[in-house]
Amino acid sequence: MTKWYAFAGAVLGVVSWATVAIASDQAAADAAAAAPAATQEEAVAADAAAPAADAAVAEEGAVPAADAAVAEEGAAPMEEAAVEPAAPAVEEHAAPAATVNNPAEGWNTLWHHVLIDLYVIGGIFALITIAFMVTYTRKRDDQEGDLPPMNLVLSLTWALIPAFIFMADDFYLAANGWKLWIDQRNVPEGALEIKGLAYMYEWEFEFENGAVLSGNESRENPILLPVGAPIVIRSHSDDVVHSLMFPDFRIKEDVMPGRTTFIWFMDSAPGDHLFTCTEYCGVGHSNMWGRVKTVPATEFEAWIAEKA
Amino acid sequence: MKEWIFTTDHKRIGIMYLVGSMAAFVVAGIMALLIRLELSSLGPTLTDNATNYNVWLYFHGAAMILAFLIPSLTGFFANYLIPLMIGAPDVAFPRINAFSIWLFYVAIVLALSAFMVPDPPDVMWTGYPPYSVQTTGNTSMYVFTVHLLGFSSILGAVNFLCTVIYMRAPGMGWNQMNFFVWATLAAFVIQLIFIPVLAAAVTLLLFDKYFGTAFFNPDAGGDVLLYQNLFWFYSHPAVYVILIPAVGVVAEVMAGMARNPIFNYKVAVYGGAWAIVVLGSDVWVHHLYTSGMVDWLRIGMMVTTLIISIPVGLLMISLVGTLYRGSIQYNTAMLYAISVLFLFLIGGLTGIPLAMTSITLHLAETYFVMAHFHYVMAVSATFAVFSGVYYWFPKMTGRMANETIGKLGFVLNFVGINLTFWPLFSIGVDGMPRRYFDYAMFPEFEPTQKMATMGAIIIALSMVVVIFNWVYSAIAGVKAPLNPWGSKSMEWTHTQSPPGAGNFPTPPTVSADWSPYNYGKHTAQTI
Numbered sequence: 131m132t133k134w135y136a137f138a139g140a141v142l143g144v145v146s147w148a149t150v151a152i153a154s155d156q157a158a159a160d161a162a163a164a165a166p167a168a169t170q171e172e173a174v175a176a177d178a179a180a181p182a183a184d185a186a187v188a189e190e191g192a193v194p195a196a197d198a199a200v201a202e203e204g205a206a207p208m209e210e211a212a213v214e215p216a217a218p219a220v221e222e223h224a225a226p227a228a229t230v231n232n233p234a235e236g237w238n239t240l241w242h243h244v245l246i247d248l249y250v251i252g253g254i255f256a257l258i259t260i261a262f263m264v265t266y267t268r269k270r271d272d273q274e275g276d277l278p279p280m281n282l283v284l285s286l287t288w289a290l291i292p293a294f295i296f297m298a299d300d301f302y303l304a305a306n307g308w309k310l311w312i313d314q315r316n317v318p319e320g321a322l323e324i325k326g327l328a329y330m331y332e333w334e335f336e337f338e339n340g341a342v343l344s345g346n347e348s349r350e351n352p353i354l355l356p357v358g359a360p361i362v363i364r365s366h367s368d369d370v371v372h373s374l375m376f377p378d379f380r381i382k383e384d385v386m387p388g389r390t391t392f393i394w395f396m397d398s399a400p401g402d403h404l405f406t407c408t409e410y411c412g413v414g415h416s417n418m419w420g421r422v423k424t425v426p427a428t429e430f431e432a433w434i435a436e437k438a
Numbered sequence: 439m440k441e442w443i444f445t446t447d448h449k450r451i452g453i454m455y456l457v458g459s460m461a462a463f464v465v466a467g468i469m470a471l472l473i474r475l476e477l478s479s480l481g482p483t484l485t486d487n488a489t490n491y492n493v494w495l496y497f498h499g500a501a502m503i504l505a506f507l508i509p510s511l512t513g514f515f516a517n518y519l520i521p522l523m524i525g526a527p528d529v530a531f532p533r534i535n536a537f538s539i540w541l542f543y544v545a546i547v548l549a550l551s552a553f554m555v556p557d558p559p560d561v562m563w564t565g566y567p568p569y570s571v572q573t574t575g576n577t578s579m580y581v582f583t584v585h586l587l588g589f590s591s592i593l594g595a596v597n598f599l600c601t602v603i604y605m606r607a608p609g610m611g612w613n614q615m616n617f618f619v620w621a622t623l624a625a626f627v628i629q630l631i632f633i634p635v636l637a638a639a640v641t642l643l644l645f646d647k648y649f650g651t652a653f654f655n656p657d658a659g660g661d662v663l664l665y666q667n668l669f670w671f672y673s674h675p676a677v678y679v680i681l682i683p684a685v686g687v688v689a690e691v692m693a694g695m696a697r698n699p700i701f702n703y704k705v706a707v708y709g710g711a712w713a714i715v716v717l718g719s720d721v722w723v724h725h726l727y728t729s730g731m732v733d734w735l736r737i738g739m740m741v742t743t744l745i746i747s748i749p750v751g752l753l754m755i756s757l758v759g760t761l762y763r764g765s766i767q768y769n770t771a772m773l774y775a776i777s778v779l780f781l782f783l784i785g786g787l788t789g790i791p792l793a794m795t796s797i798t799l800h801l802a803e804t805y806f807v808m809a810h811f812h813y814v815m816a817v818s819a820t821f822a823v824f825s826g827v828y829y830w831f832p833k834m835t836g837r838m839a840n841e842t843i844g845k846l847g848f849v850l851n852f853v854g855i856n857l858t859f860w861p862l863f864s865i866g867v868d869g870m871p872r873r874y875f876d877y878a879m880f881p882e883f884e885p886t887q888k889m890a891t892m893g894a895i896i897i898a899l900s901m902v903v904v905i906f907n908w909v910y911s912a913i914a915g916v917k918a919p920l921n922p923w924g925s926k927s928m929e930w931t932h933t934q935s936p937p938g939a940g941n942f943p944t945p946p947t948v949s950a951d952w953s954p955y956n957y958g959k960h961t962a963q964t965i
Contacts, residue, residue, distance in 0.1 A: 237796070248788070259780070297745070311795055382728050382799060387656045415873060
């Protein structure tokens with residue numbers, strides 16, 4: 131009888147490992163496919179955002195506040211270029227944007243996969259527990275339980291088979307999570323660059339042509355952004371830790387003094403969206419929000435040129 | 439009164455831990471109610487001043503975790519039960535034990551006096567700089583409360599490690615100990631290793647705020663992320679300091695009320711509790727997924743965090759398996775214990791998406807996270823505490839807790855917590871951020887917030903019922919028989935209720951086939 135359990139364990143173990151292997155292979159292939167793009171983007175980042183030279187290696191290396199002046203200089207040529215409008219820039223990259231995966235859509239898909247996963251695991255556990263609860267009630271006052279005795283083989287079987295199943299599921303989720311992560315953390319080439327600044331209790335966004343827009347004012351007059359184009363916001367804070375969240379774009383990242391962090395996103399269809407602060411920053415924490423509106427690129431170009 | 443204050447008896451110290459931590463629970467619970475009432479409608483509801491709200495949040499979080507959950511699970515249960523379960527007359531260092539309860543009470547008083555100073559701390563229980571350094575709130579009260587509680591916990595940890603290692607009844611092998619003893623041992627090892635890290639972090643915070651240093655100030659060469667890493671280096675393992683003993687309590691109650699051994703005991707101990715101790719130290723960055731850490735570390739910690747599901751899953755299998763072919767009696771203690779299975783399932787499973795960096799980029803700092811950890815800590819761990827108090831109530835007081843009032847309290851409690859926290863998952867996924875005084879940008883969430891507030895009122899009601907039941911039954915309950923549950927564990931079989939001085943009329947010794955779970959045909963060798 132113990133041999134039967136050992137055999138079942140071996141079979142399930144092999145199946146689990148096969149799942150892991152397939153999932154990891156797929157993730158590795160995706161990572162390899164994304165790798166050249168990532169390298170390019172890092173190179174671009176190194177050229178464009180000169181002070182962030184270390185940042186290209188470590189995504190957001192520390193940019194000491196003392197170097198902020200350098201950062202301004204480094205960004206200056208870019209701003210000049212933007213005067214002869216960013217319009218071609220946006221249109222030029224509208225084509226590659228078609229091949230760029232929208233991380234928000236990826237998030238929604240993965241979220242549904244994860245939910246199915248949770249419902250299956252939760253359902254199995256809950257149904258078994260309920261079955262036991264109903265079946266094994268006390269019939270006589272002096273009745274004791276009748277759990278079959280354990281031995282080494284049984285014990286290890288009951289440890290290793292579940293462990294393999296859980297591990298297979300973990301690696302499946304990790305592989306898919308990593309795949310989405312690659313989309314989320316590699317800014318597509320030629321994304322619209324915005325510099326974000328947070329302080330108690332206001333957001334400021336500086337566009338490539340020098341236009342600076344306030345988060346608080348955007349509640350009345352939303353900040354316009356081009357639809358279909360990747361947009362990257364590289365932000366830092368002047369005082370405490372804040373966090374810039376776009377719930378609809380399924381993205382956030384803390385914004386702090388001494389470092390520059392980024393988020394990137396794109397919208398597939400015109401629409402209205404919120405952004406808000408999600409790291410506790412004091413008495414005005416819940417009052418640090420604004421609106422953006424995604425519009426066709428030409429409308430955005432006209433609008434931003436007017437704000438410059 | 440004097441014989442309680444100056445006592446070195448572990449049972450009295452344990453009960454003092456229970457009373458102190460329940461006091462903290464009541465005050466922090468009132469804060470929770472105020473928070474929920476404030477959120478019940480758009481705009482200012484109870485107060486116009488968001489600082490008041492932030493102080494409630496601070497106190498609710500800090501007191502619930504540091505002054506209720508950790509002291510009740512590692513203070514009360516460990517103190518009361520470990521010497522009784524291993525057959526020892528007292529702990530190894532009774533006077534150090536007395537000192538640690540004094541520290542605990544001083545810490546509670548210090549924490550409560552936050553309401554009497556003009557500038558109460560408003561730094562949340564995490565105390566992230568630079569805000570905690572720049573705020574006009576009194577961060578030092580937070581720091582000193584953490585110091586005192588940490589010191590108290592370290593003394594407790596040393597004490598109980600020595601007690602379990604050296605004072606087991608003659609003949610008791612390591613695998614003959616109650617699972618709860620193992621679980622608490624694992625929790626104390628975590629406390630001993632990681633509390634100093636938290637103490638260092640908050641001390642540096644103190645220096646930054648009051649003595650002009652710049653450990654966390656980037657303008658002078660410091661780094662804001664340093665604190666967050668140090669803080670979570672302790673505070674994530676602290677989750678397991680709460681979780682493992684909570685599972686231990688639930689396992690004892692389920693084994694007792696189903697009269698079954700714990701399923702796959704050795705795997706639960708070594709592959710469950712101790713594996714969590716080892717793996718749990720390598721996952722802290724999952725609290726920093728959106729904090730601007732380097733990408734490779736976030737991916738690495740995603741894998742380690744997901745792998746934690748293996749030992750946690752093994753513990754769950756052991757709990758569910760304990761019911762298999764059992765003889766289950768549903769009294770109040772068992773209802774609380776068995777509901778933990780479902781509530782922890784919800785809390786644990788919603789932790790899986792939060793382990794995935796890419797999913798958490800959206801979910802971090804939203805109500806989803808809030809609902810998740812309330813299911814794990816506020817609900818599962820707290821239900822474990824209630825379950826344990828009901829189960830060992832006859833042992834502590836010599837009287838039975840009233841079952842009718844107990845079950846009424848349980849039903850209200852169960853309905854209340856689910857009404858409060860379940861809807862918060864959905865608005866969390868839609869983007870409702872935590873720690874918001876107002877939610878003018880999300881007016882569509884108002885009905886959900888109202889529903890959660892109604893749940894909170896039901897919880898408050900159920901708590902009145904539960905605490906009334908304990909006080910009433912301790913004074914006027916029916917006298918308890920010697921072993922009301924028919925348990926085989928040493929605290930029930932070898933001594934009276936409540937145990938007298940020295941715990942056991944005759945010092946117990948155990949044979950090689952004795953086990954606290956030798957129900958039916960089981961002996962230590964078959965478990």
